[in-house]
Amino acid sequence: MWEASDYNSQGWLRLPPLFWVVLVLQARTWVLLVLAGASRQQGETLLALFYPDRTAFWLGLLAGxxxxxxxxxxxxxxxxVRLWRGWRWVLIVAQLxxxxxxxxxxxxxEAETVTALALLIVDLLAFWWLLVSHRLRACFEQVGTFT
Structure with missing residues (x-):
């Protein structure tokens, strides 16, 4: 089903590029924290812009x-291997x-309507993709190596 180029040098299926996009989406508060830390002068302003409520910020870190x-x-x-196999379901629950x-x-x-609506749509699409992607499921369920 998969071609030899779909496997890495250790014989594991390569994770789809969209997987990394979904991880960044889920960890968006962590990304914002890193950006705020990199910009020491404007970091507090950046955090206050996206998270005026500190509770939402901490919940965002927890969710990421x-x-x-x-x-x-x-x-x-x-x-x-055992932890990795179950981690797809952890990501699905976190996305939900x-x-x-x-x-x-x-x-x-509590949020700007346009931004919140856009994030909701992207979150729902990511949730759907985590559930239905055959390639992603195979990456999490793979046991052996490519021969």
Whole structure:
């Protein structure tokens, strides 16, 4: 089903590029934190712009932990096979939680409507892709190596 070029040098299926986009989407608060830290003079302003409520900021960091761990696990999935196999479901649950949180913030009027609506649509698309992508599922379920 997969071609030889779909495998890395260790014999594992290469993760689809969209997987990395979804991880950045899930870890968006962490990305914002890094950007704010890089810009020391305007970092506080940047954080206040996207997260005027500090509670939402901390919840965003919490919601991004599964994606941050997936970044770390992806390079060592051959060493943590059992953990890696279940991690797709952790990412699916985290994406569902992010989508519901975004919907709640939109319903409460706590976020800018256009931005919140765009994030909700992207979150729902990411949730759908995590559920239905055959290639991604194969990357998480793969046991052996390519021969």
């Amino acid at each position: 932990i599964p994606a941050a761990l997936a970044f770390l696990l992806s390079g060592r999935r051959h060493r943590f 939680a992010l989508s519901l949180w975004q919907l709640w913030m939109l319903a409460q009027g």
